[in-house]
Amino acid sequence: MSGPHDGKRDEIRSYAFGYVLALALTGAAFATVHWPHFVSTTTLAIVLGLAFVQMVVHFRFFLHISLGRSARDDLQLILFSTLIIILMVSETLVVLFNLRARMM
């Protein structure tokens, strides 16, 4: 039987863990750009990859979205929004790139 104060310590620890993880990912992204070791496309891929991981970390440790059954509504809404975003963004890109090609 855990008292409320164990719960409090666990939640603070979870936030602190997420914070340290996010700091490390941010630092890695800035360091990759500040001290370039790779060609620019590789660097960009690393930065965007780190950004995606950091977003997942924020969702997990700050917004408490997990794969657990009870948080499913929120998770499903996030996944649905992601689907909408992928559709709308990719179609926007098609239209705008097409427009630019015609204006060249």
Next chain:
Amino acid sequence: MSANEIKHGGVNLGGAEELAYARAGNALFGFWVFLMSDAVLFALLFATYGVMLPATVGGPTPASEYKILPALLETLALLTSSFTFGMASVAMKYGASRRQLFGWMGVTLVLGVAFLGMEMHDFATMFGDGAYPTRSGYLSSFFALAPLHGLHVFFGSIWIIVMMVQVMTFGLDPRVKINILRLGLFWHFLDIVWIGIFSAVYLQGLIR
């Protein structure tokens, strides 16, 4: 359903505050719908920015306008404020003293205002260099995206002050607690949008 089950995003009040916890599920899900529609808006502005990136018309370029140190400091300010707001939510949930709750909210507010100050300084420098929104397609899309996030942080900061006034006026009743949970979702969400901005805008512009 067990008392400590996670029902919604952000801190769950289960096990500590049953009345607010019982109402929080629906109240917060509605706010999630708003946040996700906001995310769609930001995603489309990111897409526009990506297309407009080469459209500099011989004017200022990302490499000439962005500086890595201010971007890093702004990121650290916002990231730390997300953590301190988390601490405020935990303090509220476990009935810490009002001074402790106001302390964490105050630190969050100061960090948010510091972020806004640094961002304003960046924009002023850019305007001084002749990088204003009507100069090129690239700058139009930049000033549609980054200041919109800044505007969200600005209203989030006002919301923090409003919540402090509500806590002082009404005390920590269930309604006020749910409002603070909503503010927490909003604040953490802004930090997630900022990850996109510092990665896809600032860092991408600074890659050599």
